[in-house]
Amino acid sequence: xxxxxxxxxxxFVDPKANDPSESGNLLAVFPAANDFTAEQMQxxxxxxxxxxxxxxxxxxxxxxxxxxxxxxxxxxxxPREELAFAGHPTLGTAWALRDLGRLxxxxxxxxxxxxxxxxxxxxxxxxxxxxxxxxxxxxDRQPQIEHKIAMALGIDVADVGLEPRELGRSVNRLHAAVxxxxxxxxxxxxxxxxxxERCRPVASLLEDLSEASGAYCVTATAAGFVRxxxxxxxxxxxxxPATGSAAASLGIYLAARIGPIDFEIQQGIEMGRPCRIxxxxxxxxxxxxGRCQLIFDTTVTSVP
Numbered sequence: 001x002x003x004x005x006x007x008x009x010x011x012f013v014d015p016k017a018n019d020p021s022e023s024g025n026l027l028a029v030f031p032a033a034n035d036f037t038a039e040q041m042q043x044x045x046x047x048x049x050x051x052x053x054x055x056x057x058x059x060x061x062x063x064x065x066x067x068x069x070x071x072x073x074x075x076x077x078x079p080r081e082e083l084a085f086a087g088h089p090t091l092g093t094a095w096a097l098r099d100l101g102r103l104x105x106x107x108x109x110x111x112x113x114x115x116x117x118x119x120x121x122x123x124x125x126x127x128x129x130x131x132x133x134x135x136x137x138x139x140d141r142q143p144q145i146e147h148k149i150a151m152a153l154g155i156d157v158a159d160v161g162l163e164p165r166e167l168g169r170s171v172n173r174l175h176a177a178v179x180x181x182x183x184x185x186x187x188x189x190x191x192x193x194x195x196x197e198r199c200r201p202v203a204s205l206l207e208d209l210s211e212a213s214g215a216y217c218v219t220a221t222a223a224g225f226v227r228x229x230x231x232x233x234x235x236x237x238x239x240x241p242a243t244g245s246a247a248a249s250l251g252i253y254l255a256a257r258i259g260p261i262d263f264e265i266q267q268g269i270e271m272g273r274p275c276r277i278x279x280x281x282x283x284x285x286x287x288x289x290g291r292c293q294l295i296f297d298t299t300v301t302s303v304p
Contacts, residue, residue: 004300006030007096008050011088012242012267012275012290020293023274025242026050026058027092030300031100033063038075038082044300045077046236051295059237062089067102071109079236085114085182087244087288091126094119095292114182124291125278128244131285132181132252138210139175145209149176149188152209153217153231154200162189168223169258178210179256181248181286186212190219193227197270203233216246221266226250226279228267241268242275248288251281 010024017023028048033041045061057079066073074093076083090110097103098121110117110128120127138145150157162174174189186209190196196219206214214232221227228250230243240246247265254261260282268275278289 004030004033005297006300007099007297008295009092009096010293010295011092011095012244012277013293014274014276015291017274021295022052024291024293025088025240025268025273025275026052026055026295027089028058028061029089029093029096030061030063031067031097031102033075034065036063041075041077042082046079048300055241057236059240060086060089062093064093064097067097070104070107071111072097072103073111076112078232081235082113083183083235085112085117085130085245087128087246087248088242088290090117090119090128091244091288091290092292094121095126096294099294117182125289126292127278127287127289128248129285129287130181130248132179132249134179134249134253134256135177137175137177145176148205148209149215152202152205153188153215154202155190155195155198159191159195159198160188162191162219164258166220167226167254167258167261167263171258174257177253178212179249179253181252182245184210184212185246185249186210186215187246187250187253188215188217190217192219193221195219196227196229199229199231201231201233203238206231207234216243216250218250218265224263226263226265227269228265229270230267239271241271241273242277242290243267244277244288244290247277247279248286251279251286251288255281255283255286
């Protein structure tokens with residue numbers, strides 16, 4: 001096999017962006033990759049470079065192994081390793097397959113190493129649903145964890161933690177925890193937007209914080225609105241413009257800490273790649289939604 005067509009799709013597009021093509025997180029989707037070996041997939045994910053130069057590689061590349069009526073199977077790779085699940089690949093792949101006429105509108109199912117994920121294809125927004133679990137606050141068993149988090153992010157320890165009144169709730173202060181809606185994420189609440197913008201992560205220190213691959217740092221800008229940054233150097237992603245799996249983990253975390261909640265995440269602001277992620281979370285799980293847009297169709301001319 002010397003060449004194969006693929007699509008570049010932008011996921012979590014900001015509808016308020018002046019140029020929608022400069023918004024969202026780019027994704028490479030190979031819609032007919034059933035003959036690829038894992039080694040070939042990993043090499044492609046490592047070699048592919050997105051247009052625009054805002055990232056060295058795509059955060060994830062998706063290989064579709066089968067499509068059958070209202071369900072499809074995928075394998076998802078970062079530049080360094082395969083993932084059991086990822087958020088913007090789930091939405092972008094379903095959208096791309098519908099665009100190709102291989103999936104219907106409405107409810108479909110994605111199968112990956114993390115099991116079945118329900119996806120709903122609406123006219124403008126694609127949603128997925130995941131259940132999950134969240135750990136107790138890490139400081140309960142690691143008293144120095146907030147100091148370590150601050151050092152790893154290059155901020156002050158006083159920046160770590162968030163008062164839930166900033167989200168319009170009256171409960172205890174929010175602290176770092178690990179939340180899992182398909183893959184584990186370290187959720188790091190920060191006191192304000194200034195603290196979020198000051199983050200300058202040290203990759204080697206991030207890897208020592210938890211079993212999660214990096215940190216999803218969040219703060220509130222108003223009731224129903226959150227700003228976030230995602231740092232995942234262990235996966236080959238210094239900073240991610242939009243992280244659907246981490247947004248799902250955040251929804252699971254907040255529903256457990258403060259109750260059912262709907263909110264919108266803005267991510268990618270610091271990278272000049274604004275993204276908007278819709279979140280609806282309660283005790284039954286979390287729904288993550290976003291707009292998608294085709295950037296262009298292209299071809300890998302030489303498959304390793």
